Amino acid sequence: MPETVKTKATLQNVIEVLRSNTSHDFTSYKPGTLQRRVERRMGMKGFPATDMDRYVALIEADSGERDDLAKDLLINVTSFFRDxxxxxxxxxxxxxxxxxxxxxxxxxxxxxxxxxxxxxxxxxxxxxxxxxxxxxxxxxxxxxxxxxxxxxxxxxxxxxxxxxxxxxxxxxxxxxxxxxxxxxxxxxxxxxxxxxxxxxxxxxxxxxxxxxxxxxxxxxxxxxxxxxxxxxxxxxxxxxxxxxxxxxxxxxxxxxxxxxxxxxxxxxxxxxxxxxxxxxMMFSLNASAAVHAPQKSNAKATAASLSLADTCKRKMLEIYAPAGALVNEKNECLYTMGRIGSYLEIAPGYPSADLFAMTPKALHTKLRSAIQRCAQQKIMIMARGGEIDNGQGIIRRVSIRVEPIEHEGQSL
Ligand SMILES: C[S@@+](CC[C@H](N)C(=O)[O-])C[C@H]1O[C@@H](n2cnc3c(N)ncnc32)[C@H](O)[C@@H]1O
Incomplete structure (x- = not known):
């Protein structure tokens, strides 16, 4: 295999190890920059640039090196009033x-x-x-x-x-x-x-x-x-x-x-x-996105404990919370959580955040009327008796609960 092809393939391995073992996905980052940073890190660890295979084995085994590498790849150089x-x-x-x-x-x-x-x-x-x-x-x-x-x-x-x-x-x-x-x-x-x-x-x-x-x-x-x-x-x-x-x-x-x-x-x-x-929109909303609750400046709140809190909260929500979506006045999904994939589906073609483009047609009337009443009366509206077909002839009964939400002084 020519050297350049081999190097590219192992950079993909590095990205894959980080993607599956850390919260960082470098798939959409420039490969040239990543390659240089990985080689620099390898040099610091005493590996020649040609020996990426051994470095991949190291980051598979050593979580400390994985984290240090991910930090290095993020390149956080900055300054006050830069430019x-x-x-x-x-x-x-x-x-x-x-x-x-x-x-x-x-x-x-x-x-x-x-x-x-x-x-x-x-x-x-x-x-x-x-x-x-x-x-x-x-x-x-x-x-x-x-x-x-x-x-x-x-x-x-x-x-x-x-x-x-x-x-x-x-x-x-x-x-x-x-x-x-x-x-x-x-x-x-x-x-x-x-x-x-x-x-x-x-x-x-x-x-x-x-x-x-x-x-x-x-x-x-x-x-x-x-x-x-x-x-x-x-x-x-x-x-x-x-x-x-x-x-x-x-x-x-x-x-x-x-x-x-x-x-x-x-x-x-x-x-x-x-x-x-x-x-x-070139992006789709990520149903399993981490819940990163915004925090006020607080010297004692360390990043590590916040991250543990986030992980714990996410797991509890996955297991116990009903599927939910936060939508704005234009019925665009801003955030989803829980097992939302059972109810919403991204339609083929350009991704759309429109709630109705993602919801089964059978629920549209109930959902639209519940959202309208909630927006007008500013109270929780419950719509029961919805049914969706899972495509294999099994009908699931669905209740829709719509709540008005104030977030940072704005109605959602
Ligand atoms: C070179 S610094 C720029 C800092 C500052 N904006 C400036 O111009 O001085 C790049 C920052 O982007 C952050 N970063 C890289 N990828 C990111 C992502 N996918 N989401 C959020 N931040 C990211 C890095 O962690 C790093 O702190």
Missing amino acids: RAVFETLRNTVIPDLVNGHTSEKPIRVWIAGCSSGEEAYSIAILFHEVLDGSNSAIKLQIFASDVDEDAVATAREGLYPSTIASDIDPVRLARFFIKEEHGYRVAGDVRSMIVFTVQDVLADPPFSRIDLVSCRNLLIYLDANGQAKAISLFHFALREGGILLLGGSETAGKMEGHFAPISKSARIYRHVGRSRPGD
């Missing part, structure tokens, strides 16, 4: 425009995807703090910051950084928004409390919704074309009409360019145009 000119554009035009165009009835919702150890999220929170302070506005702000790396999210929640950050931050901001401690600088409480940090995989977990600004910087560059398209269409879905997408310096909105109009090409800032139609 100064971009943050100036945010401070001087994008954020003031967002604030001025908003009423105080609804919060401004921001999602920083791939936030690493928090520097980008805190930089953006500081800018909003400055703009809102200057405008005397009563507008509320909700900032969600997520990353698939649990340790990075735990660091972000701590908000404690080494003294070297002083070279990235304007001295006036450093004095106003950070507290000097023995081992560095801690982000001040009023900025930390602005952000909810959470563990979330952009490619596998349900996205946030009705977002005004998505910032996803320096993550897409590590994804292959499919992964990038999936992430971009997901951000289009997450953003409200007219919302803003901010990408990293060497990233673009790619083929979704028609759905995003550039505000500043050099700063990679785009405006969401048009509506998300079901056929636009």
